[in-house]
Amino acid sequence: MAAAAAGILPWNKILGSPKNDTRTYKGGLVVSTWIHGLEANDAAWEVISKGGTAVDGAEMGVRVVEADPEGQSVGIGGLPDRDGNVTLDACIMDHTGNAGSVCFLQNILHPISVARKVMDDTPHVMLAGEGAKQFAIANGFETVDLLTPKSREAWENWKKESQYKPIINIENHDTIGLIAMDLGGNLSGSCTTSGLGFKMHGRVGDSPIIGAGLFVDNEIGAATATGLGELVLKTLGSFLIVELMRQGRTPQEACEEAIRRIVKRNDVKDMQVGYLAVSKNGEIGAYAIHKGFNYAVHKNGKNILIDAPSLLQ
Numbered sequence: 001m002a003a004a005a006a007g008i009l010p011w012n013k014i015l016g017s018p019k020n021d022t023r024t025y026k027g028g029l030v031v032s033t034w035i036h037g038l039e040a041n042d043a044a045w046e047v048i049s050k051g052g053t054a055v056d057g058a059e060m061g062v063r064v065v066e067a068d069p070e071g072q073s074v075g076i077g078g079l080p081d082r083d084g085n086v087t088l089d090a091c092i093m094d095h096t097g098n099a100g101s102v103c104f105l106q107n108i109l110h111p112i113s114v115a116r117k118v119m120d121d122t123p124h125v126m127l128a129g130e131g132a133k134q135f136a137i138a139n140g141f142e143t144v145d146l147l148t149p150k151s152r153e154a155w156e157n158w159k160k161e162s163q164y165k166p167i168i169n170i171e172n173h174d175t176i177g178l179i180a181m182d183l184g185g186n187l188s189g190s191c192t193t194s195g196l197g198f199k200m201h202g203r204v205g206d207s208p209i210i211g212a213g214l215f216v217d218n219e220i221g222a223a224t225a226t227g228l229g230e231l232v233l234k235t236l237g238s239f240l241i242v243e244l245m246r247q248g249r250t251p252q253e254a255c256e257e258a259i260r261r262i263v264k265r266n267d268v269k270d271m272q273v274g275y276l277a278v279s280k281n282g283e284i285g286a287y288a289i290h291k292g293f294n295y296a297v298h299k300n301g302k303n304i305l306i307d308a309p310s311l312l313q
Protein backbone atom coordinates (compact mmCIF):
# COMPACT_ATOMS: atom_id res chain seq x y z
CA MET A 1 0.00 0.00 0.00
CA ALA A 2 1.31 3.47 -0.81
CA ALA A 3 2.19 5.97 1.81
CA ALA A 4 -0.96 6.81 3.69
CA ALA A 5 0.33 10.21 4.53
CA ALA A 6 -2.75 11.30 6.47
CA GLY A 7 -2.41 14.79 7.78
CA ILE A 8 0.56 15.82 5.66
CA LEU A 9 -1.34 18.59 3.95
CA PRO A 10 -4.37 20.50 5.13
CA TRP A 11 -7.40 19.00 3.45
CA ASN A 12 -8.36 22.20 1.67
CA LYS A 13 -4.94 22.29 0.02
CA ILE A 14 -5.45 18.83 -1.32
CA LEU A 15 -9.13 19.11 -2.14
CA GLY A 16 -9.61 22.73 -2.88
CA SER A 17 -10.00 24.55 -6.11
CA PRO A 18 -11.32 28.08 -6.03
CA LYS A 19 -15.11 28.07 -5.81
CA ASN A 20 -16.80 28.81 -9.12
CA ASP A 21 -13.66 27.86 -11.01
CA THR A 22 -15.14 26.58 -14.24
CA ARG A 23 -11.88 25.40 -15.76
CA THR A 24 -11.37 21.69 -16.30
CA TYR A 25 -8.77 20.26 -13.96
CA LYS A 26 -5.97 18.69 -15.96
CA GLY A 27 -3.69 17.39 -13.23
CA GLY A 28 -5.36 13.99 -12.97
CA LEU A 29 -6.81 12.67 -9.73
CA VAL A 30 -8.37 9.60 -8.17
CA VAL A 31 -10.68 9.43 -5.16
CA SER A 32 -12.27 6.37 -3.62
CA THR A 33 -14.16 5.21 -0.57
CA TRP A 34 -12.68 3.76 2.61
CA ILE A 35 -9.12 2.78 3.50
CA HIS A 36 -8.87 0.18 0.75
CA GLY A 37 -9.18 3.20 -1.54
CA LEU A 38 -5.49 3.92 -0.96
CA GLU A 39 -4.48 0.77 -2.83
CA ALA A 40 -7.15 1.27 -5.44
CA ASN A 41 -6.01 4.85 -6.03
CA ASP A 42 -2.44 3.72 -6.53
CA ALA A 43 -3.49 1.17 -9.14
CA ALA A 44 -5.69 3.70 -10.91
CA TRP A 45 -2.94 6.30 -10.80
CA GLU A 46 -0.52 3.85 -12.43
CA VAL A 47 -2.80 3.94 -15.45
CA ILE A 48 -3.61 7.65 -15.41
CA SER A 49 -0.13 8.97 -14.78
CA LYS A 50 1.04 7.19 -17.92
CA GLY A 51 -1.59 8.95 -19.98
CA GLY A 52 -4.21 6.19 -19.68
CA THR A 53 -7.92 6.90 -19.73
CA ALA A 54 -10.04 7.59 -16.69
CA VAL A 55 -12.20 4.56 -17.41
CA ASP A 56 -9.20 2.23 -17.54
CA GLY A 57 -7.97 3.74 -14.28
CA ALA A 58 -11.38 3.31 -12.68
CA GLU A 59 -11.52 -0.35 -13.66
CA MET A 60 -7.93 -1.19 -12.70
CA GLY A 61 -8.18 0.60 -9.37
CA VAL A 62 -11.08 -1.36 -7.94
CA ARG A 63 -9.84 -4.68 -9.29
CA VAL A 64 -7.15 -4.61 -6.60
CA VAL A 65 -9.81 -4.50 -3.89
CA GLU A 66 -11.99 -7.12 -5.58
CA ALA A 67 -9.03 -9.53 -5.60
CA ASP A 68 -8.18 -9.08 -1.91
CA PRO A 69 -9.55 -12.08 0.03
CA GLU A 70 -9.14 -10.27 3.35
CA GLY A 71 -11.71 -7.58 2.54
CA GLN A 72 -15.18 -8.78 3.54
CA SER A 73 -17.22 -6.29 1.58
CA VAL A 74 -15.96 -6.49 -1.99
CA GLY A 75 -15.21 -9.39 -4.36
CA ILE A 76 -13.63 -12.59 -3.06
CA GLY A 77 -13.99 -12.90 0.70
CA GLY A 78 -17.13 -10.76 0.72
CA LEU A 79 -19.70 -11.69 3.36
CA PRO A 80 -22.34 -14.00 1.90
CA ASP A 81 -26.08 -13.60 1.93
CA ARG A 82 -28.11 -15.30 4.66
CA ASP A 83 -28.06 -18.56 2.67
CA GLY A 84 -24.27 -18.59 2.31
CA ASN A 85 -23.94 -17.28 -1.26
CA VAL A 86 -21.52 -14.48 -2.11
CA THR A 87 -23.36 -12.32 -4.64
CA LEU A 88 -21.65 -9.34 -6.24
CA ASP A 89 -22.81 -6.03 -7.69
CA ALA A 90 -20.71 -3.62 -9.78
CA CYS A 91 -20.95 -0.83 -12.30
CA ILE A 92 -18.75 1.41 -14.38
CA MET A 93 -19.42 4.65 -16.25
CA ASP A 94 -17.17 6.52 -18.66
CA HIS A 95 -16.76 10.10 -19.81
CA THR A 96 -19.06 9.63 -22.79
CA GLY A 97 -21.96 8.70 -20.51
CA ASN A 98 -21.69 5.04 -21.44
CA ALA A 99 -22.33 2.61 -18.60
CA GLY A 100 -22.22 -1.09 -17.77
CA SER A 101 -23.36 -3.03 -14.78
CA VAL A 102 -23.79 -6.48 -13.27
CA CYS A 103 -25.79 -7.47 -10.26
CA PHE A 104 -26.44 -10.64 -8.26
CA LEU A 105 -23.39 -12.14 -9.94
CA GLN A 106 -21.85 -15.25 -8.38
CA ASN A 107 -18.49 -17.03 -8.68
CA ILE A 108 -16.70 -14.40 -10.75
CA LEU A 109 -13.63 -12.67 -9.31
CA HIS A 110 -13.87 -9.36 -11.14
CA PRO A 111 -17.45 -8.14 -11.51
CA ILE A 112 -16.14 -4.69 -12.49
CA SER A 113 -14.50 -6.15 -15.58
CA VAL A 114 -17.71 -7.99 -16.48
CA ALA A 115 -19.55 -4.67 -16.11
CA ARG A 116 -16.95 -3.09 -18.40
CA LYS A 117 -17.59 -5.82 -20.99
CA VAL A 118 -21.33 -5.23 -20.74
CA MET A 119 -20.63 -1.55 -21.42
CA ASP A 120 -18.16 -2.07 -24.25
CA ASP A 121 -19.49 -5.15 -26.02
CA THR A 122 -23.27 -5.25 -25.61
CA PRO A 123 -26.13 -2.89 -26.41
CA HIS A 124 -27.26 -3.21 -22.77
CA VAL A 125 -26.42 -1.51 -19.50
CA MET A 126 -27.12 -4.23 -16.94
CA LEU A 127 -26.97 -8.00 -16.75
CA ALA A 128 -28.16 -9.90 -13.68
CA GLY A 129 -27.54 -13.22 -11.95
CA GLU A 130 -27.16 -16.33 -14.06
CA GLY A 131 -27.29 -14.35 -17.30
CA ALA A 132 -24.43 -12.14 -16.14
CA LYS A 133 -22.46 -15.21 -15.12
CA GLN A 134 -22.99 -16.95 -18.46
CA PHE A 135 -21.95 -13.75 -20.24
CA ALA A 136 -18.79 -13.63 -18.13
CA ILE A 137 -17.93 -17.27 -18.80
CA ALA A 138 -18.54 -16.80 -22.52
CA ASN A 139 -16.05 -13.92 -22.39
CA GLY A 140 -13.32 -15.97 -20.77
CA PHE A 141 -13.84 -15.21 -17.08
CA GLU A 142 -13.14 -18.21 -14.86
CA THR A 143 -15.46 -19.36 -12.12
CA VAL A 144 -14.11 -19.31 -8.57
CA ASP A 145 -15.38 -20.01 -5.08
CA LEU A 146 -15.71 -16.56 -3.50
CA LEU A 147 -16.58 -17.74 0.03
CA THR A 148 -13.35 -17.70 2.04
CA PRO A 149 -12.96 -19.65 5.31
CA LYS A 150 -13.04 -16.33 7.21
CA SER A 151 -16.34 -15.26 5.67
CA ARG A 152 -17.80 -18.76 6.01
CA GLU A 153 -17.00 -18.62 9.71
CA ALA A 154 -18.63 -15.18 10.03
CA TRP A 155 -21.72 -16.61 8.33
CA GLU A 156 -21.74 -19.70 10.62
CA ASN A 157 -21.60 -17.36 13.61
CA TRP A 158 -24.36 -15.18 12.24
CA LYS A 159 -26.53 -18.27 11.69
CA LYS A 160 -26.45 -19.14 15.40
CA GLU A 161 -28.66 -16.14 16.03
CA SER A 162 -30.22 -16.62 12.62
CA GLN A 163 -31.98 -13.32 12.48
CA TYR A 164 -33.58 -13.35 9.06
CA LYS A 165 -33.15 -9.66 8.85
CA PRO A 166 -29.90 -7.98 7.94
CA ILE A 167 -28.46 -6.13 10.87
CA ILE A 168 -27.96 -2.62 9.68
CA ASN A 169 -24.78 -1.70 11.35
CA ILE A 170 -23.19 1.63 10.65
CA GLU A 171 -19.76 0.01 10.41
CA ASN A 172 -20.79 -2.76 8.08
CA HIS A 173 -20.55 -0.99 4.73
CA ASP A 174 -17.33 -0.92 2.78
CA THR A 175 -18.17 -0.81 -0.88
CA ILE A 176 -15.49 0.71 -3.05
CA GLY A 177 -16.66 3.58 -5.21
CA LEU A 178 -13.91 5.25 -7.22
CA ILE A 179 -13.85 8.37 -9.38
CA ALA A 180 -10.93 8.97 -11.71
CA MET A 181 -10.01 12.02 -13.76
CA ASP A 182 -7.37 11.55 -16.41
CA LEU A 183 -4.78 14.01 -17.63
CA GLY A 184 -7.14 15.14 -20.34
CA GLY A 185 -9.67 16.13 -17.68
CA ASN A 186 -12.11 13.33 -18.50
CA LEU A 187 -14.06 11.72 -15.68
CA SER A 188 -15.08 8.09 -15.15
CA GLY A 189 -16.12 5.99 -12.18
CA SER A 190 -16.51 2.47 -10.85
CA CYS A 191 -18.32 0.90 -7.93
CA THR A 192 -18.13 -2.71 -6.71
CA THR A 193 -19.39 -4.60 -3.67
CA SER A 194 -20.59 -7.83 -2.14
CA GLY A 195 -23.39 -5.76 -0.65
CA LEU A 196 -24.92 -5.98 2.75
CA GLY A 197 -23.60 -8.91 4.80
CA PHE A 198 -26.25 -11.64 5.35
CA LYS A 199 -28.74 -9.90 3.08
CA MET A 200 -31.77 -11.74 1.71
CA HIS A 201 -30.92 -13.98 -1.23
CA GLY A 202 -31.46 -11.94 -4.39
CA ARG A 203 -31.11 -8.57 -2.71
CA VAL A 204 -29.41 -5.96 -4.88
CA GLY A 205 -28.26 -2.65 -3.44
CA ASP A 206 -27.40 0.74 -4.88
CA SER A 207 -23.89 -0.07 -6.04
CA PRO A 208 -24.66 -1.49 -9.52
CA ILE A 209 -27.42 1.02 -10.22
CA ILE A 210 -26.36 3.91 -12.44
CA GLY A 211 -27.48 7.09 -10.69
CA ALA A 212 -27.59 5.47 -7.25
CA GLY A 213 -24.17 3.97 -6.45
CA LEU A 214 -22.40 5.92 -9.20
CA PHE A 215 -23.02 8.66 -11.69
CA VAL A 216 -20.70 10.47 -14.07
CA ASP A 217 -21.45 13.47 -16.24
CA ASN A 218 -18.25 14.57 -17.88
CA GLU A 219 -19.47 18.16 -18.27
CA ILE A 220 -20.24 18.53 -14.58
CA GLY A 221 -18.70 15.95 -12.27
CA ALA A 222 -19.17 12.52 -10.72
CA ALA A 223 -20.41 11.00 -7.48
CA THR A 224 -20.37 7.64 -5.76
CA ALA A 225 -22.00 6.17 -2.67
CA THR A 226 -21.37 3.71 0.11
CA GLY A 227 -23.52 2.60 2.99
CA LEU A 228 -27.02 1.24 3.26
CA GLY A 229 -28.00 0.87 -0.37
CA GLU A 230 -31.73 1.08 0.22
CA LEU A 231 -31.41 4.68 1.39
CA VAL A 232 -29.28 5.60 -1.60
CA LEU A 233 -31.63 3.85 -4.04
CA LYS A 234 -34.67 5.68 -2.75
CA THR A 235 -33.03 9.05 -3.30
CA LEU A 236 -30.92 8.20 -6.38
CA GLY A 237 -28.09 9.82 -4.48
CA SER A 238 -25.25 9.95 -6.99
CA PHE A 239 -27.44 11.35 -9.74
CA LEU A 240 -28.85 13.88 -7.31
CA ILE A 241 -25.36 15.08 -6.35
CA VAL A 242 -24.31 15.55 -9.97
CA GLU A 243 -27.53 17.43 -10.70
CA LEU A 244 -26.97 19.68 -7.68
CA MET A 245 -23.47 20.41 -8.96
CA ARG A 246 -24.98 21.26 -12.34
CA GLN A 247 -27.08 23.85 -10.53
CA GLY A 248 -23.96 25.44 -9.11
CA ARG A 249 -23.37 23.64 -5.81
CA THR A 250 -19.84 22.62 -4.98
CA PRO A 251 -19.23 18.87 -4.57
CA GLN A 252 -19.22 19.38 -0.79
CA GLU A 253 -22.49 21.30 -0.78
CA ALA A 254 -24.08 18.73 -3.08
CA CYS A 255 -23.02 15.78 -0.89
CA GLU A 256 -24.38 17.56 2.20
CA GLU A 257 -27.74 18.20 0.56
CA ALA A 258 -28.02 14.57 -0.57
CA ILE A 259 -27.36 13.37 2.99
CA ARG A 260 -29.87 15.86 4.43
CA ARG A 261 -32.56 14.51 2.12
CA ILE A 262 -32.03 11.00 3.48
CA VAL A 263 -32.00 12.09 7.09
CA LYS A 264 -35.16 14.17 6.69
CA ARG A 265 -37.28 11.14 5.83
CA ASN A 266 -35.68 8.25 7.71
CA ASP A 267 -34.77 7.17 11.19
CA VAL A 268 -31.05 6.83 10.53
CA LYS A 269 -29.90 5.96 14.03
CA ASP A 270 -28.15 2.76 12.94
CA MET A 271 -27.80 3.50 9.27
CA GLN A 272 -24.80 4.92 7.50
CA VAL A 273 -24.46 6.45 4.06
CA GLY A 274 -21.37 8.21 2.73
CA TYR A 275 -21.06 10.18 -0.49
CA LEU A 276 -17.97 11.19 -2.42
CA ALA A 277 -18.01 13.61 -5.36
CA VAL A 278 -15.66 15.36 -7.76
CA SER A 279 -16.45 18.33 -9.97
CA LYS A 280 -15.00 19.04 -13.36
CA ASN A 281 -12.63 21.63 -11.90
CA GLY A 282 -11.07 18.97 -9.66
CA GLU A 283 -12.77 19.97 -6.44
CA ILE A 284 -13.69 17.12 -4.08
CA GLY A 285 -16.55 16.76 -1.60
CA ALA A 286 -17.54 14.06 0.87
CA TYR A 287 -20.19 13.76 3.55
CA ALA A 288 -21.82 11.03 5.63
CA ILE A 289 -24.74 10.59 7.99
CA HIS A 290 -22.51 9.45 10.86
CA LYS A 291 -18.87 9.81 11.76
CA GLY A 292 -16.57 7.04 10.54
CA PHE A 293 -16.68 7.39 6.77
CA ASN A 294 -13.30 8.00 5.21
CA TYR A 295 -11.99 8.19 1.69
CA ALA A 296 -8.70 8.21 -0.17
CA VAL A 297 -7.55 11.06 -2.38
CA HIS A 298 -4.73 10.79 -4.89
CA LYS A 299 -4.02 14.33 -6.01
CA ASN A 300 -1.01 16.62 -6.35
CA GLY A 301 1.41 13.71 -5.91
CA LYS A 302 -0.02 12.49 -2.59
CA ASN A 303 -2.31 9.60 -1.75
CA ILE A 304 -3.96 10.28 1.60
CA LEU A 305 -6.86 9.06 3.69
CA ILE A 306 -9.30 11.73 4.87
CA ASP A 307 -12.12 11.56 7.41
CA ALA A 308 -15.36 12.82 5.93
CA PRO A 309 -17.44 15.27 7.93
CA SER A 310 -20.88 14.02 8.96
CA LEU A 311 -24.33 15.41 9.68
CA LEU A 312 -24.74 13.60 13.01
CA GLN A 313 -21.92 13.54 15.53
Ligand code: ASP
Nearest residue numbers: 173174175195205227229
Ligand atom coordinates in the same frame (compact mmCIF):
# COMPACT_ATOMS: atom_id res chain seq x y z
N1 ASP B 1 -23.93 0.17 -0.67
C1 ASP B 1 -23.73 -1.24 -0.47
C2 ASP B 1 -25.03 -1.96 -0.57
O1 ASP B 1 -26.01 -1.50 -0.01
C3 ASP B 1 -23.12 -1.58 0.84
C4 ASP B 1 -21.83 -0.93 1.14
O2 ASP B 1 -21.61 0.25 0.86
O3 ASP B 1 -20.98 -1.63 1.69
O4 ASP B 1 -25.06 -3.02 -1.14
